[in-house]
Amino acid sequence: MPVKTVFETKISHVSILDENGKFDAKLGKGVIPDKDAVALYEHMLTCRHLDEVAFKLQRSGRMGTYPENRGQEATSLGAAYALDKKDWLVPCYRENAGLFWRGLPIEMILLHWMGDERGNQIDNELCVMPLAIPIGTQMLHATGLAWAAKYRKEKQIACTFFGDGATSEGDFHEAANFAANLDIPVIFFCQNNGWAISVPSKIQCSAPTVAQRGLAYGMDCVQVDGNDIFAVVKVTRDAAKLAREKKRPTFIEAVTYRLGDHTTADDARRYRDEKEVESWKKKDPMLRLEKYLREKKLWDDKKHEAAMAKAKETVIAAVKRAEEIADPKNADFFNSMYAELPADLKRQRDTMCTHSLGLDPSQLEGTERQAVNSQH
């Protein structure tokens, strides 16, 4: 019995606007109309300015940890632009551009990183899930949301964002297996930014592409230049069509780079070569889009100045709104946890006697409890 090949495959890499500003007219035809390209660039300017401001807020003690998005703006933005307003966006924590495009108010993200849970209480109409800090959990949530939509015979699909590192989590493999085998209309959008904090993606995944991790589960897989918003829009549209019409999941690997530190709690100079960062600065998604717009006479210095002024105004106003919201009460963190609070937690809330405040509620009895009650 001769040895025969039972399976062979290839992974396509899609690029339309390359790092030198060269545009593939055939592949890129009609992907983003001029007016929208300008709006998307203006949006990126605001997001990048927010990064600068958030960094300063953290350094001056006005915000907790913050993860810069710098360099990755084209990924979530391209995807959010390509999807329908009713499709679920299920993020991790570096998708500001896509979430704001959908309509999430900037102050919600600021509140989140200021440690205020109300930043996660997102208007249901936006179809945006709260940021997921535990790596990988959101892929299961997205699969469940898309499964529910299919069950209800709705057109809605889900798109979940995660990093290269997250594809090593069990949650990814469970979600991918479930989605592929049960025909679930979900897009797995991986942002391969080269690093999972200090772990390079080459160590994280020894296969030549991260995309092929999805292949193992039998779903369509594609790699895209994640710093090329045209290509991101195209592959997301294709994936959305497949999800809507055939109820099939797609794995998109968007190759990008985080130009900043992992978060404000990190110093990337300790583990990565400055030369690598410099080489990626040349591939910045904003640089090439700006070049494209200028060549088409859709952008000039005057427009840039006006857009920057507007971006600054927008960000300052959002910071003001976030900082003006009164601090939450201690008891509030019990309120959004359960539909009906269990008796022991209710007792903790009502007496404000909790382990997290350094008080042991089990030690609290009779008159002592009344004393604590009267203090609050």
Ligand SMILES: Cc1ncc(C[n+]2csc(CCOP(=O)(O)OP(=O)(O)O)c2C)c(N)n1
């Ligand atoms: C379950 C879990 N394990 C570990 C961490 C700590 N942690 C935070 S970010 C991160 C790296 C994630 O890398 P990647 O998925 O590539 O995302 P990136 O930040 O590069 O976008 C880790 C290990 C966490 N938040 N959750």
Ligand SMILES: [Mg+2]
């Ligand atoms: Mg990463």
